[in-house]
Amino acid sequence: MESFVTTGLVLRETRYKESDRILTILTPDQGVISASAKSSLRLKNKLFSACGLFCYSEFTLMPGKNMFNVLEAENLHMFHGISSSIEGMSLAMYLAEMAAALSPANQEADKELRLLLNCLYMISEQKADLRVIKAVFELRTMSECGFMPQLLCCKSCGAYDGSGFYFDVQEGYLLCENCAARENKRGGLDAGALFALRHICLVEDKRIFGFRISAASLTRLSAVAERYALTHLDKPLKSYDFLKSVLP
DSSP states (O other): OOOEEEEEEEEEEEEETTTEEEEEEEETTTEEEEEEETTTTSTTSTTGGGSSTTEEEEEEEEEOSSSEEEEEEEEEEEOGGGGGOHHHHHHHHHHHHHHHHHSOBSSOOHHHHHHHHHHHHHHHTTOSOHHHHHHHHHHHHHHHTTOOOEEEEETTTOOOOOSOBEEETTTTEEEOHHHHHHTTOOOOBOHHHHHHHHHHHHSOGGGTTOOOOOHHHHHHHHHHHHHHHHHTOSSOOTTHHHHHHHOO
């Protein structure tokens, strides 16, 4: 087997033996992969600076029996600002764990990688409210991974706008306030949250953070985005409980 070169973001690092690391890497062409980085915990090792958590690096990989082996690695970007706050670090860990759980293996994951890199940049540079970043990632990554909700209009009557819309997190459809009431369901989205929900899921990548939202609407959007993402995950995320303790 021949070695190959790819870029990737380190989602998780696990110490192995005295100075080795097992890496979980999100790559654009191979999806989520596992790779062994031998001696990468040694300060003088050439792999040290490029194989850390949240490092976006160029990797030279060799296929192995159970995982890839890292032959070379060059750091392309480090998100230094993530560690400046416990809230930011906790959110980054949560996003990385969700990406590892949802992104495909052995197939293209370019959109998933670009979304995560964008969100980590926003955290690192403090470009947006952390709750906005969290909601954007939850909704957009679910949409990219095959759970795109039906957001055009009310499923029952076709109403497009208004306040009090209900979003079914299990089935991914909208009901206006009147139709929700007839089904004994309580609407949780006001007009601002409804607009943001549609924007996040449907807009082109480069405009994904191009919206404004009030504090009240953000609270409603955050609740819906979180429930939607967690409902469709196969298993609970270990990082979730700690994140909620520092970022309610």
